Amino acid sequence: MPLSSTLPPDPTVDALREAERRAARGGAPRSVLLLHLTRLAGIEPYHARVARAVMADAAQRLEGEVLRLAGGDLVLVCQHVPDFARGPDDAGPDGLPCVLRRLFSRFLPADGHLFTLLHLPEDAAAFLALLNAMPGRAPAAQAGPGQDPLAVAGVLLEHADIEGLLRRHLVLRLAATGSALAVRPVARMIGLHLPALHERMAAFGVHQPDPMVVRHLAGRLDLRWLALAGAGRLAGLAPPPPPQGALHLRLSLQAAADAAAGAVLTRLREAVPDLLVELTVAEMVGAPDLADAARAMLTRHGIGLSVGGISAEMLTLCDPGALPMLTEAALLRLDWSAGWARLAGAARARAEAAIGALRPARLVLTRADTELALAWGLKHGIGLFEGRQVGALTAAARLRACAHAAGCSLDQCMGRAATLSAGERAMCRNHALLDRGMPSLAVTP
Amino acid sequence: MADPTEDMAALLALLEGCNNPGVTRDALLIRVAEMPPDLRRPRHIRLIEAALDPLRTCDRAVQFRLPDQTLVMTWRGPALAETRSVMAGLDELFADLPQAPHEILALPRDSARLARIIAASVPVASEPATPARQSLTPGLLAQMEAALAHADVATLLRCRPVCAFDGAGIGRLAWDRQGLNVTQLAAMLAPETDIRADPWLFRRLTRSFDRRLLAAIAQPFELRNRGPFALDLSLHSVLAPEFLRFDAALPSALRGRVTVILLADDMLADPTNFVFVRDFLRARTYRIGLGEPRLAWLAAFPCAWAGVDSLYASAEPAPAAGLSLDPELTARLVLCGVTSPDQLAWGQARGISLFEGPAARPDPAARRLNLRRAAGREMRF
Structure with a gap:
């Protein structure tokens, strides 16, 4: 007996059974639209709120009501609408299926159905089968009192272990040479790791941090780690060995425009001639005056600009290549995501044209976590890569070359190479190789 | 940070000194009040001050801040390389402004003009003092x-x-x-x-x-x-x-x-x-x-x-x-x-x-x- 059968009954299911009984006894025929929100990926409470608002509007027009099942799915029970299509692929004159599909299809797994549409009494058997398959009422989650993200921000600014929030990654140049892939590290990227910051906030009970509070926090934390770097108290800042070694620093706009940070950057620039600072395009457009100050600061100190935060979805909505800060940037960082594979038709053509306009030679494909991402990048003329797949390639090369590698796993080597935390770095017995990144190698794809 | 009133008095004293034979100074003036409000926040002022750094190594280099936030840097003697470097930095900072807020004056030739600028920087007495604002x-x-x-x-x-x-x-x-x-x-x-x-x-x-x-x-x-x-x-x-x-x-x-x-x-x-x-x-x-x-x-x-x-x-x-x-x-x-x-x-x-x-x-x-x-x-x- 499944454990779910021991749960108390869901009152919404009971209400739906009663609706079916009334229709079967000769009552007014009804239409039922069940929106499978629980089948969708990446759904937040506000998505459910919007779905309910859209369905409630239809309910008002169609003399119906919207019910919420215990699991989270929503049900519209309304007057019988014969044209309110029988299959999920038909929009119907009412337009609700069409609207729901437009809003939520992007969250649906490839082979899933967004909603089920039934009419009573003729679909009673299918309706009852659907109800019988529903679990009982799950115990209500005991949501603790929500923590104030502003208070948590204050605590984190005071007490965050800054080294634990930083990550460093190699930027590799990959080039197909015959049947092999030539791999060469060209730069080291260092910056605040936002997922780590989100984890810290979640530990304080803030599970959906306000993006603006996160940006503020990132700005303040960037200033802290730059101060540590300026005082020589941050290990692992070295770039890959020359002649190709460059250092890329991912900074918030506020840090890049700060005078004290500018002094640190100037000193770093003296030690590492090829120094780039990465800013995100969204922040630069959102605070243009601050962006101007940051750009002036970088130019004055001879530091290059790299612009990141460019995604597939963004390239379908606008043409960032027309922005002056992207035109003047030495490097652009393009985020790989599954979204690239989903692009089709005009959106795909537009995004691919935009990549061409951005000039692939100055693109770094970030979040290159899979072989698919590497192949996609190489196909589009991109030569620079960063991400887990890159980390795995370099860690594998280190493990092969390292005399102390016995007992080290690939994940451990990747983790130690990425951290600036002294405790984690201490687990490695070959810091020279760890900080160099990798020996030169060529791998067969 | 120095009191702008004290700075103003010191600059007036320097100006008076320039009336003596053989005493000369050059002065770089930046009228911060003429810049758009969004570009004269503390971080912008810090950027401007950082751009003045090359001149600080010059003989008798002194920076003043007047009550209306106008920045004045004075120095003695020729400082061509430093001046060129500072002006290049300022030109870049102010590239987007319709009118550049900076200029160089030669003292005592431009003493009367600078004295007028100093006088105009004093707020009208009847205006209440603006309280210091916290971020x-x-x-x-x-x-x-x-x-x-x-x-x-x-x-x-x-x-x-x-x-x-x-x-x-x-x-x-x-x-x-x-x-x-x-x-x-x-x-x-x-x-x-x-x-x-x-x-x-x-x-x-x-x-x-x-x-x-x-x-x-x-x-x-x-x-x-x-x-x-x-x-x-x-x-x-x-x-x-x-x-x-x-x-x-x-x-x-x-x-x-x-x-x-x-x-x-x-x-x-x-x-x-x-x-x-x-x-x-x-x-x-x-x-x-x-x-x-x-x-x-x-x-x-x-x-x-x-x-x-x-x-x-x-x-x-x-x-x-x-x-x-x-x-x-x-x-x-x-x-x-x-x-x-x-x-x-x-x-x-x-x-x-x-x-x-x-x-x-x-x-x-x-x-x-x-x-x-x-x-x-x-x-x-």
Whole structure:
């Protein structure tokens, strides 16, 4: 007996059974639209709120009501609408299926159905089968009192272990040479790791941090780690060995425009001639005056600009290549995501044209976590890569070359190479190789 | 930081000394007060001061700050390389300003002029001294949000008219841009706080303001007999319960006549949610605007790509002289923050017909006519 059968009954299911009984006894025929929100990926409470608002509007027009099942799915029970299509692929004159599909299809797994549409009494058997398959009422989650993200921000600014929030990654140049892939590290990227910051906030009970509070926090934390770097108290800042070694620093706009940070950057620039600072395009457009100050600061100190935060979805909505800060940037960082594979038709053509306009030679494909991402990048003329797949390639090369590698796993080597935390770095017995990144190698794809 | 009054006295003493035979100085003057307010915050002043660094190594180099924030750096003797380096740095910093705020004076030749500048820097005695303002912090923001929950914002609602100008230069009210008076509201909640010092905390604060605005205008009497209007909202504000309540309260007569202006950087930061919000707003019959990229950036935001009806771009900073705008774009463009007839003329010369700002008010006769037609016609894209 499944454990779910021991749960108390869901009152919404009971209400739906009663609706079916009334229709079967000769009552007014009804239409039922069940929106499978629980089948969708990446759904937040506000998505459910919007779905309910859209369905409630239809309910008002169609003399119906919207019910919420215990699991989270929503049900519209309304007057019988014969044209309110029988299959999920038909929009119907009412337009609700069409609207729901437009809003939520992007969250649906490839082979899933967004909603089920039934009419009573003729679909009673299918309706009852659907109800019988529903679990009982799950115990209500005991949501603790929500923590104030502003208070948590204050605590984190005071007490965050800054080294634990930083990550460093190699930027590799990959080039197909015959049947092999030539791999060469060209730069080291260092910056605040936002997922780590989100984890810290979640530990304080803030599970959906306000993006603006996160940006503020990132700005303040960037200033802290730059101060540590300026005082020589941050290990692992070295770039890959020359002649190709460059250092890329991912900074918030506020840090890049700060005078004290500018002094640190100037000193770093003296030690590492090829120094780039990465800013995100969204922040630069959102605070243009601050962006101007940051750009002036970088130019004055001879530091290059790299612009990141460019995604597939963004390239379908606008043409960032027309922005002056992207035109003047030495490097652009393009985020790989599954979204690239989903692009089709005009959106795909537009995004691919935009990549061409951005000039692939100055693109770094970030979040290159899979072989698919590497192949996609190489196909589009991109030569620079960063991400887990890159980390795995370099860690594998280190493990092969390292005399102390016995007992080290690939994940451990990747983790130690990425951290600036002294405790984690201490687990490695070959810091020279760890900080160099990798020996030169060529791998067969 | 030195007291500006003491600095002023010291500079006057130096000026007097230059009247003695053989005593000369060069002075670099930066009139900070002439720069736009957004560019004279402490971080900008620090940047300017950093750019002056090469001159600090010169003989008798001294920096003064006058009461109106004017910076004066004086030094003795030729310092060609240092001066060239500093001027290059300043030219770059001020590249976007219509008029450079810096110049070099030679003393004693320009003593009288500098003395006038010093005298003009003293505030009028009857004006109360401006209290020192603290920057917004997470703690202060939390206090402001708590106070906002109990604040009466009804008196702080304001409408900024968007006007359509015809070929004869007559402005007609097209719709209102509805919002809260943010400056007054901030002054009410935290009078001694510079709420714009941190752009991201300010944005978080404006989202809290959005929710209060939506709650205020969702009152039935607020939406009764309203003409078309526009609301500036963040993506999160559209997804908040307050917007859904406002949407539920929106009379059918206003359906299709309310524009929601989403921010361009929200679109760049979260394109997935932007598309979700845009499609939701479309389904609920709203028109959609995109605001407020700089004029020089408009080529990056074609309306058709973003799926929006209109673009709202700020007249400041002034774009480069040769900026040309696509006619298809100008037909959907609202030029905002128009404060001078020159800006209005600039826009009209480029085919823009929709303007918002103190210098783009509706013609009184046209306004009366428009008010009578408030329930009927409005500009449509």
